[in-house]
Amino acid sequence: MATSTASYTQNQSILDALSRCIAACEMCADACLHEENVKMMVPCIRLDRDCADICxxxxxxxxxxxxxxxxxxxxxxxxxxxxxxxxxxxxHEHCQQCAAACRACVEACQQYAGQA
Structure with missing residues (x-):
């Protein structure tokens, strides 16, 4: 029983980080579409979408x-x-928030990978 509780807690931590990253990427991609120079934001939008999908x-x-x-x-x-x-x-604030969420997700994924 203790093992499944530990596993659930471990999984919940990584799932939370992934969820925060998904939300940040989706919000960033949407906000980028409203920037003055959208063409410049295309690489950001594409990576936001790829990142949200893989998460x-x-x-x-x-x-x-x-x-x-x-x-x-x-x-x-x-x-x-x-x-x-x-x-x-x-x-842009939305890009900075997204970058922070992605970095936190990388850290959580690396931690999880080391425990899995």
Missing amino acids: RLTAAFIARGSDHAKHVLKECIEICRKCADECGKHE
Whole structure:
């Protein structure tokens, strides 16, 4: 019983980080569409969308205990890093918030990967 409680707590932590990252990426992509120079924001918007999608997939795999979660987790870390780097280049508040959420997600994913 203690093992499943520890596992649930461990999973809840990573799932929370993934959820926050999804929300931040979706909000950032939407806000980027309203920026004055949308064309300049295209790489950011694309990475926001990719990051939100891989985080959703990763969360699903982790939540159901998939044997393939570790593989998806590696890709999630890579895309979250790229998204954090891209958003970090922009001074917009939504980009900075997204970059922070992505960095926190990378950290949570790395922690989870080390425990899984």
